[in-house]
Amino acid sequence: MEEEPRIGVFVCNCGINIGGVVNVEEVAEYATTLPNVVVSRSSLYTCSDRGQGMIKDDIDEFKLNRVIVASCSPRMHEPTFRKVIEEKGLNKYVFEQANLREHVSWVHSKQPEEATKKAKDLVRMAVAKARLLESLPQHLVDVKGEALVIGGGISGLTAAKSIADRGFKVHLVEKTPNFGGKMAQLYKVFPTFDDPQELLNPLVEDIMAHPNITPYLSAEIADIEGYIGNYRAIIREQTEEKEIEFGTIIVATGFNAYDPNGEFKYGKHQNILTAMELHQLMRADGPTQGNLVTPAEGKTPRSIALISCVGSRQNENTVPEGKKPNAYCSRVCCTGMIATGMEIKEKSPDADIFVLYRDLRTHGKGHEELFTEFRQTGSTMIRYTDDQLPMISSTQGAEYPLSVTSYDSLSGLNVEIPVDLVVLATGMIPDDSASNIASKLHITISADGFFQELHPKLAPLDSVTDGVYLAGTAQGPKDVPDSVSQSLGAAAKACAPMALGQVEVESTIAVIDEDFCTGCGVCQGSCEFSAIVFEERDEGKKVSKVIEALCKGCGTCGSSCPSAAITMLHFKDAQLDAMVKAALTPQAGEK
């Protein structure tokens, strides 16, 4: 027999995040008037040790068989509280969370009365659902001890080696013919001025010789399917195709340099270069064997302008029509520009350097020190403003081929600088493959075009899909040290489920009541994962059956079934209906 629900409601102040707007005491008091609620309390931080202890104590004392926490978004702390009640022997699916922070206090912060009313409604809705919650069986799936790393730049290489060193097999897929990514194209990497090849070569050698790593070059992922622990993909390497199986994925697809076409006269004069192009020019394997000369004249530059924030921190007014402005800071260009200035000084000590910047953000370890050192070179700093971008013009026949004019907000003067070379410190944009990879792996992209992490603070390496992790600049602009740190973290994340060998997957799947199933097959047509098949029953009756391991729990089949034979566990019709009813007809949800 079904036991009578005994619900505990725990309303969280979240410091002042909720309590500063919502009258938490009043909400907790109100909860006691709701059916089956046997205890209701408030606390300062329900997620703290003390708050969790309170829930555990009350589960014992009041013999709770349902728990509601009214606090932040379930996307944040549902796993935390599920764990708490599991420790007390309750099934994690008898937990329900009401979102009083992201959906109430933070968005109605100037309407405390309305916010409190809404908070009560949300608690009443949660109680209505909690009364109908059921314990669900746990599902474990095996995790294959192999990983797929997409992208062979510094991030992908680092992650691949870290995983392989722990004893798991790694498939490392790189779309270009060489490993090393964008880092391999640089002249030197700040703030230590290392030759990137010196850093990359030993790593690439290790990778190629590693018994646990299968490298794929000039390769792409033709097809991919599966779920955490059990992925399958087809890798196309030139003309060959190979099918592989693996348990986890690291996305390290990196970045592209911003294309400044149409801005700062880029493309109109050979002596206007991007930072990446200048790096190439200075390399020993570059077109001039590393001699720094102007592309147009082949002469040593006497005067050079470096311009920052090209492709970063843009708004509608700073980009040409038709271009989408990149609002974000690319984080590496300021220090990169300073480092470039020092490299130029090393190659051509007599060259005059003019740095045109908006703000100088040398935030990384050793970066500000580098800037202090750069200032000793006596280079001129000019601070331009975003409403008056520097203008570049070519000066036919004059002593210097180019002229830069700019407003300098430090001196309040308009300046004109004759130069041989202009270098644009271009920002980072996501790699071209990002949107394709996102749709193949069902992970999301944030407004800036880079992959979105599950949580900016608490889960910066996870994607929204279990078993898929983010490394390096694929997630957002980063320098080499940050990319390496993040890749090592992502590798550790990917190894955790592989080391355990099994992970628990959501039990919220669809189940079909065979007595009601007419065998029409509509559900099979609606399932994107081919998780429903026909099975023969007595007298040749065909019924649909859900393959549990393949079901992702979207519930689309349930809403398509003309016979209402399909139940979507944890999101049952009756449960959702009760929530809606409680929201709209308060007295229906009260005692």
Add this chain to the structure above:
Amino acid sequence: MVEAKEMINETECETKFEPKLIGFLCNWCSYAGADLAGTSRVQYPPNIRIVRVMCTGRLDPQLILNTFRYGADGVLIAGCHEGDCHYIGGNYRAYRKYILLKEFVKKMGINEKRLRLEWVSASEGERFAKVVREMVDDIKEIGPSPFGVTTTGGVVEDEPEPKI
């Protein structure tokens, strides 16, 4: 005369129509988008009550119709953008049902503006707030639902508790 007029104004104030909206948001995009509105402290009117579903594809037309029956002045269905569905194509299936539902609610005498489907991604907190603002404004203009229970405080039909 003057007094009487003021009294009328007062009464009008008291019964000022505040629409009740129910939002069915998919867990992966739109619910996360609504969360982002919160973390970004974007303000929007407190008229909406959000129900989280894993995918908009899960939404049974019957549930939407029940929501109107219980007196919702508006129903928002919000899911992932085209091509972004966590479950590949649940949002397309939701869209197909939505098109039919639109026709159906019109035939029931419900203004079709009361039912709205939007694609809101996890990074579109501001857009989520904008959609809610717009919907509240639209529905304030067209008035309470003909199933008009919100202003009277709710009509509950006498029916047995739903079976699990």
